[in-house]
Amino acid sequence: MTEKLTSSRQYYLAQSLFWGGYLLLNLMFMGLYFNQVSWTSILVSTVLSVLLFGASHGLRFLFHKYAKEWNLTKTSLNLAWLLPFAAVLVQTLLFVIIGFGIYALALSTAGLQRYTFGTFMGYTMNTCIMLVLWSTFYLLRVELRKRRHAEVAQLQLQLALKDAELQFLRGQINSHFLFNALNNLRSLIREDAERARAGLNDLAALLRGLLQIDAVKKVKLREELEWVKGYLALEALQFENRLQTEFNIDNQLLDQELPPLILQTLVENAVKHGIAARRAGGTIHISASKMNARSWQLVVTNPLPERTSPHAGNGIGLDNARQRLRLAYGERDTLKLETGEHVTACVELPL
């Protein structure tokens, strides 16, 4: 808002300086040429500057309305007819206004050249050159500003990327999960050593995957499902009968790629709210299906928690997943969370 305000103030200042300077220059030349500056020539120069101020303002208006997205060639081609047209308009208006002015104020016409079609064309040419000059300055300024904005946006994007990467790495190892898993495995060694050994393998695979993962590089759905299954096997030690899962995966999608740990984040979230926060536990549904020729979707459904958010730190995982999806696929928000009888998280991905 303030930026807009200062930039419009800057614009009017530049306009005044440009056309004010033109006015002074005109008067100076007239003074040099005729050795005197008559009221008539002051009037003519002033009205001309005011008209040019208006005309350039009109050009700016047209530029903002139509030409913002045009490339330089298209803009130049349009200016090629628009500027002479504007110059003719300005000169015609000038002629009419001055004619009336001289008549009304009974000013002397001394020092004015005889007005012929030729002089009219000369003046128009002059005006046209001024407008070309003005347009060049204006477009140059617009271009410079655009570049600066792009630079700032680029820097901001880089910053966001770094931040997301850091958050991603930090967030991957859910310490609560990790230590609970270790504790459960320790207990399981006494009860069923074979299962405990299998559990340790799951944990090792999960940790290896996490350490190798790149925040930006995509993985195949197949790999992602491996992690998710390993993770769920470990959570089953914690929740036992309370955690039931149902997979519904379209096998044709197994080689599709997606940013790493997106599904994992959704499932972790589902366990946290739909299982851990319910005495009775529940079932988590995980599905991957084609939507249309261009996209497919991952859907994770879990039952509602018993009470609202018993655990702190809600939504950090999902925000992180959203940010990574945005970095991978652009601005559009493809992760949707719906709460009804169940909580459904859905991610739309391109084929």
Add this chain to the structure above:
Amino acid sequence: MKTLVVDDSRLARAEVIELLKAHQEIDVVAEAADVHSAVESIDKHKIDLVMLDIHLPDGNGFDVLEKSENTPKVIFTTAYEQHAIQAFQVNALDYLLKPVTAERLSAALSKLTGSAVASTSSSIDPDAQIFIRDGDSCHFVKLREIYLVNVDGKFSRVFFRDQKAFLARSLSYVESKLAGLRFFRANRQQIINLEFVANVEPSISDGLNVTLINGVTVEVSRRQAKDLKDRLEF
């Protein structure tokens, strides 16, 4: 010591119970997997010690302490909860990080046993404590550390050591919990700890003015004045 083990993971409970077997004085009488059954168990079995996990399906460990009538001794067990622990004014409290080691468990238990012996038979344990959660901070307060309880709306405000905390219980409830100890209902709004009385003087309104050792003065109503004299005489 009658002990309850609370954790929503069966394996985690089994592990703690197994470790507790090495300690003769500990008698695990019940297990619980959620707040609801933990609270029930504490009150039903008159539990002396709770091994308490912080994350539970229907709430957390603090809810258990807040909801149960009797506040047992507590050892928290948690997977990774540095910040939750920091929310405590860490006193009369121990916590163990999972996986729990036998050494750490022994250390935590040995801190408790000194006072535990006294608590078994008599009706009131001099080290009896209450758990108060006031906003973000949690306090374990020994009853003998309390010098004053004030009415605060429908509930109470407890003054202990150099602190005070809001307690979501009525003054009458607090009074009934303190019965048998050296506490005295001075007037309709206040309960004082007689151990803290430094000076007693007659007041203008025929009652008594009691000054506590930390300088706090409390007015005792005329009705209560005689009772107070009786209580203070040996």
